[in-house]
Amino acid sequence: MSVMSCPGCAGAPLAAEHARSSPAASAADSISISLPGIHCAACVVGVERGLAKLPDVLDARVNLSLKRVTVQTRGDADEDALINALLGLGFEALPLDTDTLRAAEGDPVGRGLLLRLAVAGFAMMNVMILSVAVWAGAADATRDLFHWISAIIALPAVAFSARPFFVSALSVVRVGRVNMEVPISLAILLASGLSLYETMAGGEEAYFDAALSLTFFLLIGRYLDHRTRAAARSAAQELAALEVPSATCIRDGNPVRVKSAEIVVGDLVQVPAGGRVPVDGVIETGRSQLDRSLLTGESLPVAADVGNKVVSGEVNLSAPLVVRATAVGQDTTLRRMAEMVAVAESGRSHYTPLADRAAQLYAPLVHGVAALAFIGWFIATGDLRYALNIAIATLIITCPCALGLAVPAVTTAASGSLFRKGLLIKSATALERLAEVDAAVFDKTGTLTDGTPIVTDLQDLSEQDRAAALALSRISDHPVSRLLASALEGMGVVASDLTDISERASDGVYGRDGADLVRLGKSRSAEGGTVFQRGDLPEHLLRIDETLRPGAQEVVDGLQAQGLYVELLSGDTEFAASQLGERLGLERASGSMLPADKIDRLAALQEDGKKVLMVGDGLNDMGAMAQAFVSISPASGVDATRATSDIVLLGRSLAPIQDAFTVARRAHARIRENFGIAVCYNAVAVPLAVSGYASPLMAALAMSTSSILVILNALRVRV
Amino acid sequence: MNVLVILIPVSLILGGLGIVAFLWTVRHNQYEDIEGDAARILFDDDEPKKD
Numbered sequence: 001m002s003v004m005s006c007p008g009c010a011g012a013p014l015a016a017e018h019a020r021s022s023p024a025a026s027a028a029d030s031i032s033i034s035l036p037g038i039h040c041a042a043c044v045v046g047v048e049r050g051l052a053k054l055p056d057v058l059d060a061r062v063n064l065s066l067k068r069v070t071v072q073t074r075g076d077a078d079e080d081a082l083i084n085a086l087l088g089l090g091f092e093a094l095p096l097d098t099d100t101l102r103a104a105e106g107d108p109v110g111r112g113l114l115l116r117l118a119v120a121g122f123a124m125m126n127v128m129i130l131s132v133a134v135w136a137g138a139a140d141a142t143r144d145l146f147h148w149i150s151a152i153i154a155l156p157a158v159a160f161s162a163r164p165f166f167v168s169a170l171s172v173v174r175v176g177r178v179n180m181e182v183p184i185s186l187a188i189l190l191a192s193g194l195s196l197y198e199t200m201a202g203g204e205e206a207y208f209d210a211a212l213s214l215t216f217f218l219l220i221g222r223y224l225d226h227r228t229r230a231a232a233r234s235a236a237q238e239l240a241a242l243e244v245p246s247a248t249c250i251r252d253g254n255p256v257r258v259k260s261a262e263i264v265v266g267d268l269v270q271v272p273a274g275g276r277v278p279v280d281g282v283i284e285t286g287r288s289q290l291d292r293s294l295l296t297g298e299s300l301p302v303a304a305d306v307g308n309k310v311v312s313g314e315v316n317l318s319a320p321l322v323v324r325a326t327a328v329g330q331d332t333t334l335r336r337m338a339e340m341v342a343v344a345e346s347g348r349s350h351y352t353p354l355a356d357r358a359a360q361l362y363a364p365l366v367h368g369v370a371a372l373a374f375i376g377w378f379i380a381t382g383d384l385r386y387a388l389n390i391a392i393a394t395l396i397i398t399c400p401c402a403l404g405l406a407v408p409a410v411t412t413a414a415s416g417s418l419f420r421k422g423l424l425i426k427s428a429t430a431l432e433r434l435a436e437v438d439a440a441v442f443d444k445t446g447t448l449t450d451g452t453p454i455v456t457d458l459q460d461l462s463e464q465d466r467a468a469a470l471a472l473s474r475i476s477d478h479p480v481s482r483l484l485a486s487a488l489e490g491m492g493v494v495a496s497d498l499t500d501i502s503e504r505a506s507d508g509v510y511g512r513d514g515a516d517l518v519r520l521g522k523s524r525s526a527e528g529g530t531v532f533q534r535g536d537l538p539e540h541l542l543r544i545d546e547t548l549r550p551g552a553q554e555v556v557d558g559l560q561a562q563g564l565y566v567e568l569l570s571g572d573t574e575f576a577a578s579q580l581g582e583r584l585g586l587e588r589a590s591g592s593m594l595p596a597d598k599i600d601r602l603a604a605l606q607e608d609g610k611k612v613l614m615v616g617d618g619l620n621d622m623g624a625m626a627q628a629f630v631s632i633s634p635a636s637g638v639d640a641t642r643a644t645s646d647i648v649l650l651g652r653s654l655a656p657i658q659d660a661f662t663v664a665r666r667a668h669a670r671i672r673e674n675f676g677i678a679v680c681y682n683a684v685a686v687p688l689a690v691s692g693y694a695s696p697l698m699a700a701l702a703m704s705t706s707s708i709l710v711i712l713n714a715l716r717v718r719v
Numbered sequence: 720m721n722v723l724v725i726l727i728p729v730s731l732i733l734g735g736l737g738i739v740a741f742l743w744t745v746r747h748n749q750y751e752d753i754e755g756d757a758a759r760i761l762f763d764d765d766e767p768k769k770d
Contacts, residue, residue, distance in 0.1 A: 040758060041758035041759070041761045041762065044755060044758055044759065044762075045762060062755060063751065063752040063755055064752055064754040064755030064758055065751070065752045065753055065754045065755060066752070111745060114745055114750075115742065115745065118738055118741050118742065118745075119738065122734055122735075122737065122738040125734065126730065126731060126734050129730065142723075145723075149727060153731075
């Protein structure tokens with residue numbers, strides 16, 4: 001550890017050392033803040049110098065790639081003060097939960113792969129140089145010497161670098177299956193073993209360079225694959241770290257800021273307006289409205305009063321509340337729903353990645369051909385060593401190299417291009433699965449719509465009616481009144497002076513506007529709904545509508561144009577669901593769906609042979625998303641939903657979903673082409689190898705060209 | 720051909736130095752913020768450092 005610390009990079013290792021030596025102090029010493037807006041050198045200087053001027057700040061270091069600043073403080077600095085200082089400097093700043101991030105720091109797997117890649121690259125270059133001398137005609141003692149040096153470099157390098165392949169191959173062979181790593185490991189092991197034997201016997205041909213370049217190219221594939229997923233994971237972790245990490249509790253009469261994890265049952269928790277309820281509990285003081293759309297899919301907020309139960313995950317809309325906690329942490333409704341998802345997930349049929357399916361075809365074929373070549377040559381010549389040589393040359397030259405690169409190279413290119421469009425590909429096989437999807441199911445509230453309903457048709461009211469409606473709506477706490485009041489205020493309406501105002505429970509608000517009796521409330525007709533009525537004039541229906549999320553119409557149209565079956569499943573009322581379905585032109589829209597109903601509907605679609613994409617944001621969608629073939633959730637959804645989904649949509653618009661489809665299909669095509677390239681190349685190489693014309697030089701050339709071809713083809717997926 | 724006795728160890732040592740240097744950079748987090756380091760080279764060091 002001491003060797004690693006240098007003044008230039010004190011940040012991360014020092015923080016890690018702190019964490020080990022004094023776990024209690026470290027949280028206060030180092031604060032991470034997300035800076036989504038920074039993008040250039042000037043921003044880096046601005047943030048670092050601006051923060052350094054603050055009295056409590058020891059050091060501030062910006063990481064431009066992660067768009068994050070790590071601040072070392074004297075221990076008593078306040079996160080909010082730092083954020084306010086940054087806002088003052090003109091940078092958008094968001095707090096990050098340091099504990100969530102620290103767990104993710106370091107990426108030891110990526111480092112390990114990079115190390116193995118470096119060792120393989122070093123050994124490959126040196127052995128290649130020696131091999132060139134042999135190919136150029138080095139003979140006798142010189143050739144033997146070169147082979148021995150190659151062996152000394154190659155064998156330890158292979159043992160170290162190719163370990164991930166051996167481990168993976170061994171684990172699947174144990175359970176009697178085959179994946180891409182099995183032929184790869186066999187080829188590497190046999191190439192090294194044969195070459196060592198040939199070297200000891202003073203033979204002419206050694207394949208040390210082939211074994212190493214195979215390892216090197218495949219490690220590149222591995223590393224690319226890992227990098228793509230690590231980037232998605234760390235972005236997802238960042239989203240998780242943005243969730244309410246702390247809450248304000250009232251203890252001994254004073255408000256104290258505590259971590260959500262430290263709240264205990266019986267604590268009084270303050271929930272500010274606009275904040276998310278961190279625990280399950282009962283309202284102790286305050287009156288407000290709660291947005292439950294993430295939990296139930298209802299688009300209209302519900303009124304909440306003293307004594308009402310609240311559930312973690314609900315959003316408090318209008319006024320601060322104090323909640324007495326009745327369930328915390330693992331016991332909250334939110335967590336229990338997450339467990340329900342795990343059950344749905346375990347029931348989903350296992351998806352076999354394309355690469356493994358290819359390996360299941362490829363491995364037996366190639367191994368069969370090699371075995372036949374061995375038997376054939378042994379019968380023909382009776383020379384065991386020669387026959388073995390041919391068989392192993394066949395295995396090496398059939399080069400699972402291109403096959404091993406075929407998938408990771410494409411997914412890396414595709415994920416990178418989608419990341420720039422605002423999509424995080426979390427699952428390794430998400431793109432492959434997305435390309436096969438033929439039906440899409442959308443959630444309504446928060447996914448297709450914005451979640452905040454608006455009152456339409458206000459223009460139809462006369463100016464006098466509008467003024468009266470505003471005066472009436474201000475009296476009531478009913479969610480619809482609140483909505484109406486804010487909409488009318490937004491239009492610049494001035495409330496009229498009403499007299500005799502009274503609210504009658506479950507009927508409406510009454511008042512007198514001059515000589516007329518005015519009423520805002522439930523319709524007396526059969527259709528229901530909220531109406532405004534003046535005297536004996538007919539009721540005026542106030543239609544409540546939801547705003548579509550940007551891009552929603554385009555995505556639905558686009559998917560339908562591509563021949564997909566599109567359906568809406570909502571926890572909201574049947575009426576609201578069918579209305580939106582009609583507006584978007586969907587084949588089917590069902591409302592009043594409980595989480596279990598959604599799962600059943602998806603299962604029914606899957607039984608019809610459909611591969612279903614589920615797009616949803618709420619906890620009530622989680623089960624369905626786990627059931628679906630592939631799932632997408634917007635970043636505005638709850639943490640648990642994002643964790644379940646395969647793809648996360650970062651922006652507000654739904655439009656990138658269509659890009660995801662395009663890219664996924666293109667990626668699928670590229671992967672198939674790549675397998676095609678590998679097959680064509682084998683069709684030429686195998687007959688040569690079997691007939692005994694393969695040489696180490698040929699193997700080296702063939703391996704490199706096919707790998708480069710595959711990578712170049714993969715890059716075409718970028719858009 | 721006797722020159723090989725010198726050349727081969729020399730090439731291995733040079734290559735070895737390269738790999739050691741690479742390992743050192745990995746250990747010292749030099750790949751954690753590639754974009755940021757590219758930007759940092761543009762800073763002026765003229766101003767006296769805060770202590």
